[in-house]
Amino acid sequence: MIRSLLVRNIWDENQVLRQILGICSLLAVTNLVRNSLVMGLGLIFAVGLSSLTISYLRNYIPHRIRMIVQTLIIAAWVILFDLIIKAHLPEISRALGPYVGLIITNCIIMGRAEAFAQKNPPLASLLDGIFAGLGYMLVLVIIAVIRETMGFGTILGFNVNFLGLETWTIMVMPPAAFFLIGVLIWIVNIIMARQAAAGGGERG
């Protein structure tokens, strides 16, 4: 079960590449690898625990107001995360600034709540949330490595521009993430189409 959840969330149904969710935060934070990592970790924390809580409560939540309830739970966990890093990791909290609060509006969390946690047992929901966050973080880091290398000539702040090439300001700006994510989705689509053609849908 764990393996299939992992494969599904990271590859088959990757939240960013296949479901096209979480794009807004991707555009915003991926110009630096460090911000992408912390954003990814914050999302993993928030989506995992929100899914867990929602799954525990799933049989008690009135159907009509389930989305409000989901939002309330998500917001509570994100505020908690914000408080914890403000108190224990003030430097990182300062670097992230307003991004942490924005995790609340990340569509992936509500997507997992609606699509999975609402119908599945707690442990599976927790893992589903964590893996979905992992799939998101992976894409973020891939885009961030490309953008930071080309835009600043650095990775995680370390200089990698050994040839002294001119850096591209466009890579630092949000539109670059649009181009890159488009190309990445394109590549993944080609690979998936080939897999499906060759294996006849081996993963079902």
Added chain:
Amino acid sequence: MNDSYGYTIVFMLVLSAVFTTVLAVTQGAYLPVISENERNVERKAILKVLNIEPGPSASSVFEERVVPAAVGDWDAYLAYDDGGHPLGYAFPLNGQGLWGSIRGFIGISPGFDRLLGLEFVEQNETPGLGGRIDEAWFKNQFQGLELRAGEDIAYGSGLDAITGATSSSQAVLSLLNAAIAELLPLKEVVGS
């Protein structure tokens, strides 16, 4: 699953009460730590604009070297060196950046003729672009700039704006010039 109005309302009230309580208690517990962290960020910024090394414990260095001093209407800080001679004043710098408010401090020499340093406590500029106003290379450019009445600081030789972040760079400059224009006439107040 019970979908009656009564149940729905009670459920929402209970859930909100539980989560609000948890968050309120956590925030209450962390409040002293968080505000101490924030004060430390300010202390470090004040020490830095006065070119004093904060070291591992910014608060004790701060207690030792810096005293609050009112200059005109400004809540300033005055620092002394080991011999008891004034090192300079730190003044708060507040205003609008491109995306949000910018808060920080500037250090000015005792004679009000040189800028000692510039530090930010809070800024919400785009990370990687305008956010680079908080990078050392940018802030260090302002160290030692001469201040003359009626003469604004401007980008040009020896002072670079940030590529791709013209508005944020300009915002910092206008904050700085506005503060300096108000501060320079206070030279007489300090002298007496």
